[in-house]
Amino acid sequence: MHDTVFITGAGAGIGRETALLFAANGWFVGAADRDEAALKALAAELGEERCTTHVMDVVDEVSVQQGLDDFARKTDGQLRLLHNNAGILKVGRFEDIPMATHRQIVDINVTGLITVLHAAFPYLKATPGAQVINMSSASAAFGIPDFASYSASKHAVRAMTEALSIEWEEHDIQVGDLMPPFVSTGMVKSNEGQSALFSSMGVNLDARDVAAAVWEQAHHPxxxxxxxxxxxxxxxxxxxxxxALTRAVIKRLWR
Known part of the structure; x- marks a missing residue:
């Protein structure tokens, strides 16, 4: 079996481009997403011999466990790299975003990530030189207006990354994260009109740029x-x- 990677949110955007890149370089890809049609299209492009697909909701513990167990049955229990990519974004004034949406952001971006990490641990531990790449964000550096819940969720991802980088070191599992600013994906494009920060900071990355960073992180963590x-x-x-200085800079960009 070649090197193995399991990617959440693989049906579109960053996850899809990451799956394509790793498969093109000989890795066996486990692609997980809620969108079954998107997964079928990805599998057709990659070829069934280079991937498995898993209809998975990261907030559903049973779904996550089943997806990882099914993947591991194809890889002799090996998981070289877990890419926690699944996430959602909703931009706007905090009080204008429905409570149900705030809850969903935290559920998917934080609880979902924790659920996948927990289920993946035995397979990572069983694989020499295993690695986790979490998708954090530039918004984890300081809380960002119009992105309050999303920014908070990415602060949590950053903290989880830091904690597990210490805890899991004894198991030969390296844990790190990527911290991109705005990326031109469907998720960002659907929110672009909701904050002045998009224009003041610019959207200067696309999904392929981030996939390339996943590849770089996998080899130079x-x-x-x-x-x-x-x-x-x-x-x-x-x-x-x-x-106070960081706050002043962000406030100016926001205005």
Missing amino acids: RLHRPLSAQFRAMWPLAKSAPS
């Missing part, structure tokens, strides 16, 4: 990998600058 030249330059400042 870091705890946090900020994406885009703009955010890579800002990241050291965001970590060391006084909170």
